[in-house]
Amino acid sequence: xxxxxxxxxxxxxxxxxLNGTDHIEFFVxxxxxxxxxxxxxxxxxxxxxxxxxxxxxxxxxxVLKQGKIVLILTTAxxxxxxxxxxxxxxxxxxxxxxxxxxxxxxxxxxTIKRGAKSFMEPTRFEDENGYVIISAIHTYGExxxxxxxxxxxxxxFLPGYETPSHKIETTPVGLKHIDHCVxxxxxxxxxxxxxxxxxxxxxxxxxxxxxxDISTEYSALMSKVVSNGNGYVKFPINEPADGKKKSQxxxxxxxxxxxxxxxxxxxxxxxxxxIGELRKRGIEFLYVPDTYYDDLLERVGEIxxxxxxLKKYNILVDRDDEGYLLQIFTKPVEDRPTLFFEIIQRRGxxxxxxxxxxxxxxxxxxxxxxxxxL
Ligand code: FE2
Numbered sequence: 001x002x003x004x005x006x007x008x009x010x011x012x013x014x015x016x017x018l019n020g021t022d023h024i025e026f027f028v029x030x031x032x033x034x035x036x037x038x039x040x041x042x043x044x045x046x047x048x049x050x051x052x053x054x055x056x057x058x059x060x061x062x063v064l065k066q067g068k069i070v071l072i073l074t075t076a077x078x079x080x081x082x083x084x085x086x087x088x089x090x091x092x093x094x095x096x097x098x099x100x101x102x103x104x105x106x107x108x109x110x111t112i113k114r115g116a117k118s119f120m121e122p123t124r125f126e127d128e129n130g131y132v133i134i135s136a137i138h139t140y141g142e143x144x145x146x147x148x149x150x151x152x153x154x155x156x157f158l159p160g161y162e163t164p165s166h167k168i169e170t171t172p173v174g175l176k177h178i179d180h181c182v183x184x185x186x187x188x189x190x191x192x193x194x195x196x197x198x199x200x201x202x203x204x205x206x207x208x209x210x211x212x213d214i215s216t217e218y219s220a221l222m223s224k225v226v227s228n229g230n231g232y233v234k235f236p237i238n239e240p241a242d243g244k245k246k247s248q249x250x251x252x253x254x255x256x257x258x259x260x261x262x263x264x265x266x267x268x269x270x271x272x273x274x275i276g277e278l279r280k281r282g283i284e285f286l287y288v289p290d291t292y293y294d295d296l297l298e299r300v301g302e303i304x305x306x307x308x309x310l311k312k313y314n315i316l317v318d319r320d321d322e323g324y325l326l327q328i329f330t331k332p333v334e335d336r337p338t339l340f341f342e343i344i345q346r347r348g349x350x351x352x353x354x355x356x357x358x359x360x361x362x363x364x365x366x367x368x369x370x371x372x373x374l
Contacts, residue, residue: 034062
């Protein structure tokens with residue numbers, strides 16, 4: 001998988017120029033079956049595989065791609081591996097939020113110099129298709145940022161991965177790229193992690209939501225959004241806030257056993273088509289009551305989409321100064337109430353759907369209630 005550099009920024013100005021998200025790797029209990037779900041339900045294509053058949057003894061990894069989005073599902077072959085330990089503690093979840101860079105050595109040195117905790121020094125991996133350099137640093141919880149330099153590599157994914165011998169025919173649903181990835185951190189630690197992204201990775205604080213913005217009758221949370229220089233990588237960070245009942249962030253922390261990735265927002269340019277397909281294939285979404293649509297057009301003004309269709313698929317709309325956005329959230333995609341996906345279509349708006357927070361959180365609370373966790 002060869003990618004041309006997209007970085008438009010002068011490296012003198014931005015000490016950590018990022019081309020975007022390279023891939024997101026999950027540690028899961030059964031990668032073979034998870035891969036089937038992401039292929040059949042979500043329409044990802046299996047582009048590479050590593051495992052016993054390719055000479056990898058201790059794990060199996062399935063690399064899935066749709067648009068520019070690359071997900072890896074990795075499982076342990078042995079019970080004493082760090083992958084098995086991770087799954088035992090957290091359930092299925094994101095281990096590596098990997099960033100695509102032109103220089104993984106410099107990315108490592110610049111972030112380590114500014115206080116990052118090392119996970120892996122710059123390391124060269126090669127095969128007959130070329131070489132890559134990968135380095136990695138810790139972020140919240142047990143989550144890791146890898147820096148992937150791949151301009152000298154032409155293989156199916158990374159060295160060690162091969163084109164799969166067996167492939168299911170899949171139909172994409174129109175997912176294009178990662179829009180943002182949200183982390184949940186422990187009570188009182190949001191600002192610490194915002195400072196980490198500012199100081200260590202050179203990100204800028206884009207937006208702040210306090211409990212006034214994001215509270216329902218029962219629970220609350222606080223959130224700050226950090227973005228890298230060119231805006232290709234955005235990481236909102238949430239922490240729980242005091243409310244009458246348990247917040248959704250606390251529920252996540254209780255079941256994930258600590259901080260971790262809460263949701264991955266994937267972009268589409270035709271949300272009606274994408275959600276129509278995903279619903280047909282059995283993906284479950286959060287539900288907002290029909291009354292949400294009663295005064296929708298008064299709130300957001302003129303939109304291109306048909307109101308009845310939006311209502312049928314339960315898609316939410318919000319407007320900011322630059323335009324509007326359409327969004328919808330899945331229910332958690334594991335049995336533990338942890339990670340979920342957001343599907344988002346931006347029509348100008350660069351924000352995150354603040355106008356929908358209340359309706360959404362009430363919807364999440366209805367689900368928490370059903371799980372006995374409110
Ligand atoms: Fe989001």
